[in-house]
Amino acid sequence: MRTIPDPAAALTPAGERIHDVAARLFYERGIRATGVDLVADEAGTTKKTLYDRFGSKDGLVAFYLGRRRLRWQRFVLDRLDGVAPGLPRIRAMYDALEEWLADASRGCGFVNAHAEIAGTDHPGLAVVHAEKAWARALYVEFSRDAGVADPEIVGTGLFLLHEGAVVASTAGGVADAIAVARQSARALIAGAVAAASPGAADSVVAEPVR
Template sequence: MSTRRITMTPGAHRVLAAASRLFYERGIHAVGVDLIAAEAGVTKKTLYDRFGSKDQIVVEYLADRDERWRRFVAERLDRVEPGSVDRVLAVFDASRSWMTESSPKGCSMVNAHAEISDPAHPAYAIITGQKQWMLELFTDLVREVAPGRADQLAPALMLLHEGALVAHGLRIFPDPIGRARDEAGELLGAQR
C-alpha cells in the first residue's frame, strides 16, 4: 500500500516540527489542529492548505520519524563488520542511543499504534511497515551468522527489541534495551 506524501514548504516544515513534538509529547488524539497551527506560527488555513487534514500531518510525522530511524540504524550498521553477531547487537545499541536522544516516552510507532489501530487509516501502513522492516532487518542480519535459523531467531530478536522499547517508555526498570541486547547476545552466542 502506497502512502501519499506532500511536498514540504517552509510553512509545512514548521507545522511538521510543531506537530511532531506535540504528537510525541501528548498523543495524536490529544492534539488538535488549532494548537499545531498556533505552535507553528501559521494560520489554520495555511495548515489545511499544506496538509489537507490532520491525518496527513500524522502521516508526515510518522513517515519522517521512520525515515530518520532507518537512516540512523543504517549509519550504525555501516560501522560494524558484516557477518558478525555484533551487527545484530548494533541494532540494540542504535535503539538505546535513539531512545535516549529522541524518544524518552518509548517508540513513536508503538505509541501511535495505541491510537491508530484501524488498517484503513493512512498512517497505519507506516506504523506496521516500520515493524515489518525491523523483522526483515533482523532476519537479514541473523542470516549472516546463522543462515539456517534466521526464520526462527529473527522473531525472537524482534520480541526482545520491541519489548525493550516498550519497557523503556514505561520506565519500570533501568536500561531495558541494554538488558535485551545482553539477552540477544546470549541467544546468538548459542548459534556460533
C-alpha cells in the first residue's frame, strides 16, 4: 500500500486539486457518500492520478483529516499567540472555537469522520484521536497554569465542555452553546482555583464574560 503523503508537505498541482475537492465533498456530503469517481471528475483529473498521489480512498481521507488537523491547530495557536497563561487562554480557546464554527455548517469534521470510520482499521482514525488528544492537552496545560487543584480533571472537563458545545451548537441547535460553555468553564475554573487556594477564585469570578 502506498504511503500516505505528509499533510504538511506540498502536493503536485493535481494532488492539491484532488485534496481541495475531496475536503469539500467529504465535509459537505460525507465520506461514504463521496466516491473517487466524483472527486477525480470535479478535480479535472483521473482516478489513476488520485491513486498515484494517495494510494487509495482511505489514504485520501486520512490526508484530508491530517490537513484539516493542521489547519485547525494553526488557527488555534494563532489566536493564542500573545494571550496570557491560565484563564485568558482558556477563554481564548472558546473564542477560537466560536470563530471556527462560524464557517463550519456541519460541525466538527473530525467527529463527522469518526462516525463513519469508527470500528475499522481506517488510517484516518489515528488523526481524529490525535486531534482530540491535542485539544484536551491544551486545556490541561492551561488549567495547570491557572493554578487549579487537579489540572488533569479540570482540563478534561473543559475539553468536554468544548466538545459538547460543538455538538449543541450544530446538531442541538443551541445558538449560544459556546457562550454558555465559556461561562461554565469560568465557573469550573473558579471552583477548582478555590479548592487549591481559598480566596483566589475571587479574581476569576470577577473576569468579564464574553
